[in-house]
Amino acid sequence: MIDPGALAAHITKLTVAAMKAHDAERTGTLRLIKTALMNKAVDKNAALTPAEEQATMATMIKQRRDSIEQFTKGNRPELAAKEAAEIVVIEEFLPKAVDEAGLKAIVAEAVAAHAATSGHAPTPKDMGPVIKAVQSRIQEMGVRAEGKLVSDAVKAALAG
Numbered sequence: 001m002i003d004p005g006a007l008a009a010h011i012t013k014l015t016v017a018a019m020k021a022h023d024a025e026r027t028g029t030l031r032l033i034k035t036a037l038m039n040k041a042v043d044k045n046a047a048l049t050p051a052e053e054q055a056t057m058a059t060m061i062k063q064r065r066d067s068i069e070q071f072t073k074g075n076r077p078e079l080a081a082k083e084a085a086e087i088v089v090i091e092e093f094l095p096k097a098v099d100e101a102g103l104k105a106i107v108a109e110a111v112a113a114h115a116a117t118s119g120h121a122p123t124p125k126d127m128g129p130v131i132k133a134v135q136s137r138i139q140e141m142g143v144r145a146e147g148k149l150v151s152d153a154v155k156a157a158l159a160g
Helices: 006-020 024-044 050-073 077-091 100-118 124-141 145-160
Strands: none
Touching: 006 024, 024 050, 024 077, 024 124, 050 077, 100 124, 100 145
């Protein structure tokens, strides 16, 4: 297990290195990450666990994806590119994202397990328990997947 606050210390070291390399974009993004982690720790009034740190950074990525969508609609490609560059830096500190084939395999496994325990083929009404099973399996594997992707994959598996 990683010590609480170890990520913040690591990000501080990387920020110093980015500043020395005169990489303004990376420096800015690292500062954003550190600030978000510190704000979350202050809100919690305790040090963050590694899972909470990952959740905070996943939220940051989701916010940036939403911003990219809005900037693209608003015909501001330069701002969308800046947000995309920030996502790349933030993803360095998160576990590897599961690919589409891997996600489909996890969903199929969860659907089969649910069918075995319930005694009937899962229907769209069984979506909640199947999604919980998929998310717990993803967490066990030490990878990550966006909730929307998981939901879409489960919906597709249960529909057909």
